[in-house]
Amino acid sequence: MSGTNPSTSPELEGTETVPFRRRLVTAQRGQRVFAPKLLEALRRSSRSSEGSASHISRRWGDTAAQKVYSLKLYDALQRSRRSTTVRDTADKVLAATARGTTRWSRAILVSRLGRCLRRHKKTKPASAVRRSGGGRRKLSVVGNRVRVLGGLVPGCRRTALPELLDETADYIAALEMQVRAMTALSKILSEFQPSDKLGSA
Amino acid sequence: MLEGLVSPENLSLSSMDMNVLERLKWLQQQQQQQVVSQSSDNSPELLQILQFHESNNDELLQSTFSHFQMLGSCFGPSPNMGFGPSHEAMDGCISRTSSFQMVPVDTMGVMLKNSEENRTISSKNKRKSEVKRREEEKTEKKIKVEAETESNMKGKSSMSNNTEASSDTSKETSKGASEIQKLDYIHVRSRRGQATDRHSLAERARREKISKKMKYLQDIVPGCKKVTGQAGMLDEIINYVQSLQTQVEFLSMKLAVLDSELELAVEDLYVKQDQTVIIQKLLIIFFLFCYEFQLQAYFTNLPVVNASKPSIMVDVPLFPLDQQGSLDLSVINLSQTTSTEAPSASWETQSRSLFNTSSLGFHY
Numbered sequence: 245m246s247g248t249n250p251s252t253s254p255e256l257e258g259t260e261t262v263p264f265r266r267r268l269v270t271a272q273r274g275q276r277v278f279a280p281k282l283l284e285a286l287r288r289s290s291r292s293s294e295g296s297a298s299h300i301s302r303r304w305g306d307t308a309a310q311k312v313y314s315l316k317l318y319d320a321l322q323r324s325r326r327s328t329t330v331r332d333t334a335d336k337v338l339a340a341t342a343r344g345t346t347r348w349s350r351a352i353l354v355s356r357l358g359r360c361l362r363r364h365k366k367t368k369p370a371s372a373v374r375r376s377g378g379g380r381r382k383l384s385v386v387g388n389r390v391r392v393l394g395g396l397v398p399g400c401r402r403t404a405l406p407e408l409l410d411e412t413a414d415y416i417a418a419l420e421m422q423v424r425a426m427t428a429l430s431k432i433l434s435e436f437q438p439s440d441k442l443g444s445a
Numbered sequence: 446m447l448e449g450l451v452s453p454e455n456l457s458l459s460s461m462d463m464n465v466l467e468r469l470k471w472l473q474q475q476q477q478q479q480v481v482s483q484s485s486d487n488s489p490e491l492l493q494i495l496q497f498h499e500s501n502n503d504e505l506l507q508s509t510f511s512h513f514q515m516l517g518s519c520f521g522p523s524p525n526m527g528f529g530p531s532h533e534a535m536d537g538c539i540s541r542t543s544s545f546q547m548v549p550v551d552t553m554g555v556m557l558k559n560s561e562e563n564r565t566i567s568s569k570n571k572r573k574s575e576v577k578r579r580e581e582e583k584t585e586k587k588i589k590v591e592a593e594t595e596s597n598m599k600g601k602s603s604m605s606n607n608t609e610a611s612s613d614t615s616k617e618t619s620k621g622a623s624e625i626q627k628l629d630y631i632h633v634r635s636r637r638g639q640a641t642d643r644h645s646l647a648e649r650a651r652r653e654k655i656s657k658k659m660k661y662l663q664d665i666v667p668g669c670k671k672v673t674g675q676a677g678m679l680d681e682i683i684n685y686v687q688s689l690q691t692q693v694e695f696l697s698m699k700l701a702v703l704d705s706e707l708e709l710a711v712e713d714l715y716v717k718q719d720q721t722v723i724i725q726k727l728l729i730i731f732f733l734f735c736y737e738f739q740l741q742a743y744f745t746n747l748p749v750v751n752a753s754k755p756s757i758m759v760d761v762p763l764f765p766l767d768q769q770g771s772l773d774l775s776v777i778n779l780s781q782t783t784s785t786e787a788p789s790a791s792w793e794t795q796s797r798s799l800f801n802t803s804s805l806g807f808h809y
Contacts, residue, residue, distance in 0.1 A: 321704055330697035330704070389679035396686045406651070409658040412682060416665055419689040426696040433703040 304417035313341050314425040332356065338422050346414050347407070351399020 303309065320333045335352050342349035383391065393412060394401045400411050662682055663669045669681045 321700065330701040331694055334693065334697055334700075385676045386679065389676060389683060393679060393683050393686070396683060396690070406655050406658060409655065409662060412686070413658070413662055413665060416662075416682075416686060416689065419686070419693060423689060423692050423696065426693065426700060430696060430699050430703060433700070433707060436707065 304421045310425045314429050347411050348398045348415050
């Protein structure tokens with residue numbers, strides 16, 4: 245996946261001008277950059293005047309981003325037929341399109357990695373035993389909902405409310421793009437079906 | 446981000462408070478721009494505002510707050526300065542305020558709100574807004590002066606130094622000056638029923654951040670505008686995320702079914718019709734070469750000649766079940782469109798053209 249995401253490449257180029265960021269050298273060479281916190285911090289500092297609204301909608305609202313995602317998704321579906329479900333590949337490609345700048349995308353990528361390892365090694369999952377019931381004081385109504393929302397967004401179970409709201413906004417935009425891309429892809433593939441059956445017969 | 450701050454503030458506060466908030470932002474702007482102006486009353490209090498701006502200390506915050514209390518106390522009649530144009534300037538300057546001072550702006554705005562309310566309660570003036578604007582005028586002009594002096598001094602100066610300097614430059618209202626000079630400790634007067642310690646101020650800033658983000662989410666999530674209150678909005682957001690996730694699952698199941706059908710058909714085709722596959726590949730290679738020549742003829746300035754190959758390679762797996770005729774048609778369409786289009790042969794645009802020329806209408 246060495247192709248650059250068009251929606252984020254201008255931002256990468258913008259960060260090249262900062263001299264003391266060594267990791268940007270890799271961005272210059274067009275390699276896959278995976279410096280999530282750096283990128284996020286740089287983005288925030290460069291666009292401090294804008295709100296969180298614009299860059300999230302720009303990132304996931306572009307039709308270019310949707311096309312890139314659908315191409316990647318089709319590619320991944322072609323490769324992995326029986327190993328994983330379609331849902332997992334879709335999430336994986338979505339997280340890859342996010343380039344790991346957000347918490348949920350990193351959590352998705354890590355979880356897939358962990359699950360693959362677990363499948364190979366066939367060991368008991370080493371995840372910490374969650375004391376969900378015990379130790380929790382009585383939360384307010386809002387607190388309960390916040391916890392539920394944290395459970396929905398992957399990897400944000402324990403984050404505080406402001407960061408959780410940011411992650412939710414990005415996650416919602418990403419999900420909407422995913423739905424759009426997958427509907428388009430399914431429409432195309434379904435249109436192939438009748439002619440193929442006729443051809444193979 | 447500050448514009449987003451200003452608008453909810455404007456909605457929630459009264460008109461007087463809005464002036465105060467704008468004034469504060471304008472003060473910051475003026476300090477950064479360091480404009481010279483004439484000095485007038487109440488300079489010592491303004492110095493404290495500048496001290497606050499310089500150091501962003503919480504103690505100075507409280508000192509400025511106390512300053513505003515004194516400003517309210519020395520309320521007397523003042524000449525009507527032309528506050529009209531300056532107000533417009535304030536509006537124009539708001540958008541340019543920096544963001545690093547956002548948190549103190551919030552707290553300062555809140556404190557100003559508190560001070561304003563206190564003032565209204567204590568003074569009970571009828572023409573409140575006008576008088577306050579005049580006060581703002583005075584304070585603004587003083588801050589410009591003090592900005593210069595502060596920049597000359599370069600750094601935090603103690604209160605006593607400031608009082609000396611300000612007493613040199615101040616003209617009248619000995620009441621205010623004397624009150625400043627008496628001050629050695631920072632006294633803060635709080636709003637009715639609200640604390641002004643550091644923790645509550647920080648909490649208030651945090652709450653405003655959260656409310657701003659909730660407002661943005663409210664715009665994103667459909668059907669969230671009718672519900673008021675954080676709990677209801679969170680409920681709607683949770684429902685929306687769950688619905689999106691179920692949609693994705695449903696679509697993934699659909700794609701899995703389609704994929705399996707495709708796979709079976711592809712295998713079928715490859716098993717039965719080997720010859721057609723060979724001929725297809727030959728055709729691909731043939732069209733590849735003439736396509737390359739076409740590309741070189743038309744797009745000499747573009748280094749993306751290789752893009753033609755991957756596009757056609759994608760062509761084959763994307764349309765694996767095409768008959769020969771349709772495959773030729775797609776390739777021919779591709780060459781036709783690229784010959785007529787402007788040179789834009791990036792990977793994405795080529796794939797886009799592929800999608801466009803296909804009989805399916807890959808619409809977004």
